[in-house]
Amino acid sequence: MRRNLLSFFVLAAFAVFAGCASTPVVQYGDAQSLQTVSTDFSSSDLQQIASSMVDSLLVFPPIVEATSQRRPVITVDSIKNKTMQHIDTESITDSIRARLIQSGKFRFIDRTTDEAALEEIRTQQEGGMTDQATAVKSGKQIGAEYMLIGNISEIEQRNARLKDVYYKFTLNLKNLSTGILEWSSEKEIRKTSRRRTFGG
Amino acid sequence: MMRMSGSVIKNLASGLIPAAVMFLAVLTGGCGTSGIVGSASSMRGSGGDIRESKVTVYNPLLARYIKITELKTVFTGDLLQANVTVFSKSLDTLNLQYKFRWYNSEGMEVLPEFSPWQPLVLYGKETKGIQALAPNPEVKEFKIEIRSKE
Numbered sequence: 001m002r003r004n005l006l007s008f009f010v011l012a013a014f015a016v017f018a019g020c021a022s023t024p025v026v027q028y029g030d031a032q033s034l035q036t037v038s039t040d041f042s043s044s045d046l047q048q049i050a051s052s053m054v055d056s057l058l059v060f061p062p063i064v065e066a067t068s069q070r071r072p073v074i075t076v077d078s079i080k081n082k083t084m085q086h087i088d089t090e091s092i093t094d095s096i097r098a099r100l101i102q103s104g105k106f107r108f109i110d111r112t113t114d115e116a117a118l119e120e121i122r123t124q125q126e127g128g129m130t131d132q133a134t135a136v137k138s139g140k141q142i143g144a145e146y147m148l149i150g151n152i153s154e155i156e157q158r159n160a161r162l163k164d165v166y167y168k169f170t171l172n173l174k175n176l177s178t179g180i181l182e183w184s185s186e187k188e189i190r191k192t193s194r195r196r197t198f199g200g
Numbered sequence: 201m202m203r204m205s206g207s208v209i210k211n212l213a214s215g216l217i218p219a220a221v222m223f224l225a226v227l228t229g230g231c232g233t234s235g236i237v238g239s240a241s242s243m244r245g246s247g248g249d250i251r252e253s254k255v256t257v258y259n260p261l262l263a264r265y266i267k268i269t270e271l272k273t274v275f276t277g278d279l280l281q282a283n284v285t286v287f288s289k290s291l292d293t294l295n296l297q298y299k300f301r302w303y304n305s306e307g308m309e310v311l312p313e314f315s316p317w318q319p320l321v322l323y324g325k326e327t328k329g330i331q332a333l334a335p336n337p338e339v340k341e342f343k344i345e346i347r348s349k350e
Contacts, residue, residue, distance in 0.1 A: 030317075031313075032299070032312075032313070032315065032316040032317055033316075033317050034297050034316075034317045034318070034319060034349075036349075044316060044317070044318075044319075047316035048316065048318055048319075051314065051315075051316065051318075051332070054333070055331070055332060055333040058276065058277075058279060058333055059276045059279075059281065059333055064276055064277040067277070068277055098314075099314055099335065102311060102314070102335055102336055103279070103335060103336050103337075104336055104337060
């Protein structure tokens, strides 16, 4: 009986260690999970920034008032990347924009697709294939009331065993007609990596 | 000789079995991703009063270190805002993570892709508030899940 139990545990322990063998195993992970692979800017940082910025904007009392009866139009400027890393800042603003649109509080214009839109409108109006009653008229677009502008910076410190990276993301909402910054918020992220004493 | 080796195996086995059980328990316990879930719901017009709030412990080991002391909902405009207060019973710094889940009046999860796991650092005996805003006005209930690091 004992021998059977012993062999069972030996086998179980073997199975556990075999699971940790170096054969690469591909599997899907949770895209929402916290990434702590390195101190570099990660998907978790992007998600945290987007959530924090949107929450901060939507609870700001003058914004709650401005969006209670209507959905103001925003345009997004690019985010300045002041870090030493390559960060796809458009991806951050895309996430912020998606969350703001889904909240039902704001509408957005997207200047990056204007060229393609203009081409389509020209084709509709001059191509001779579109019923002119249904063709899109030029000059009907809605102008943006606000602009989102921001930047991301980092401060990195390190010694032989420790690396500490501090990220600061700042986002401002500028009123285009008055030039006033109606809202501003920051998200700070600190990541540290420690070199282990053994097997570092 | 045979009898001796038999008793050695018996002694070894009697020592090994509890050790192996503990080893496996530590392995599976360490890999546990379950945590503590707090939920609260609120209806518009009730002045932001909590209609119902509940804390469910799925990980008793974690519950020895932290406690959800308050679950509150308030409306900011028509968006539900969740306020959660967590207390650390530990003297050491705890590295945890949390995630909010949002539900509509029918109990369907709303925009789950907009609620990432976020880090939560709790210093010894610290009480910390965690706030989050529902992704849209459809949300009437939230859940917060707190777990230790993956």
